[in-house]
Amino acid sequence: MQKCTAVIGCGIWGRNIVRNFYNLGALFGVCDLDKENLKMINELYRDVYTTSNFDEFLLNPEVKAIVVVTPSHTHFNIVKKALLAGKHVYVEKPISTSSEEAGQLKELADKMGVKLLVGHLLLYHPAVNRLKMLIAQGVLGELKYIQSDRLNINYFKNDRSVMWDLAPHDVSMIAHVSGKAPKKVLSATGACSEFENIFDITHLTIEFEDGLIAHVSDSWIHPQKRVTLLVRGTKATAILDDTLTEGKLKVYDNKKNAQKDIEVFDYLEIEPLKLECQHFLNCIEHNKTPRSDGENGYMIVKILESAEEMLLGGNKKILDNHEFKLSRSK
Secondary structure (H helix, E strand, O other): OOOOEEEEEHHHHHHHHHHHHHHHHOOOEEEEEEEHHHHHHHHHOOOOOOEEEHHHHOOOOOOEEEEEEOOOHHHHHHHHHHHHHOOOEEEOOOOOOHHHHHHHHHHHHHHHHHOOEEEEEHHHHHHHHHHHHHHHHOOOOOEEEEEEEEEEEEEOOOOOOOHHHHHHHHHHHHHHHHHHEEEEEEEEEEEOOOOOOOEEEEEEEEEEHHHHEEEEEEEEEEEEEEEEEEEEEEEEEEEOOOOOOOEEEEEEEEEOOOOOOOOEEEOOOOOOHHHHHHHHHHHHOOOOOOOHHHHHHHHHHHHHHHHHHHHHHOOOOOOOOOOOOOOOOO
């Protein structure tokens, strides 16, 4: 594909996205307000155009797609401008921190006839998709419980809270592997260990379709990294440990000694971010709906918005009658 993509934001994660679009031969340019970040990009990729003026890419007909990798509270305004300019957009999760804004962006993308992909990275993870396949094949039996733990240390707490930073991964992944949409938040608790009203550890209990219960724990204060997904079915229990370099996905027979009866499932070891970037480009080229589209982004924001109300002491909020649909796009 031609060099038609511009990345907005080249911080720590943005550089990974820049690398992937460059290696895919699709990177036109990079925008960042930090001159040192742009200097680094210029040294690594001498043929890539850099600027601190976002509008340059909006006005350039060569740029067909914008990738937004900025703090979550800036997403709405940047994505809206890009969509109004007729650009396809890939925005890092969450699509916004407001369901009203997320809905506006989804509708605007549909109106403009452009693709909108939300960076729910784990929907493109080979091990996650292998697990989704096993569940669909009935290997685990009927799903009864799911638990996702995403615990790590973060010294740069520049997002709204750990929930908005990490829980989009957990909730979107659970919906993806189970094939069930989240319906409501049953409980949300957390702690602010350093700054008032900035939760750096949160625990959510969410009810999905068919009464499936999931627990989601996220933390910025754990020195020992832990990234695990447990899926319990009537027949077997799967554990996906993303901190392992190999053998991430194991399945345990519920009726036998778990320590002795383990089946390890293979999958292709491909960087999930590369697959997500490729998917975005393929959706543009072949006019397909992204797996993590605006509807998927809206669904996640709606749930987290409800959880945040509980965390901040608001009344329990049941989701409206909007019928969430899980994208079936491949």
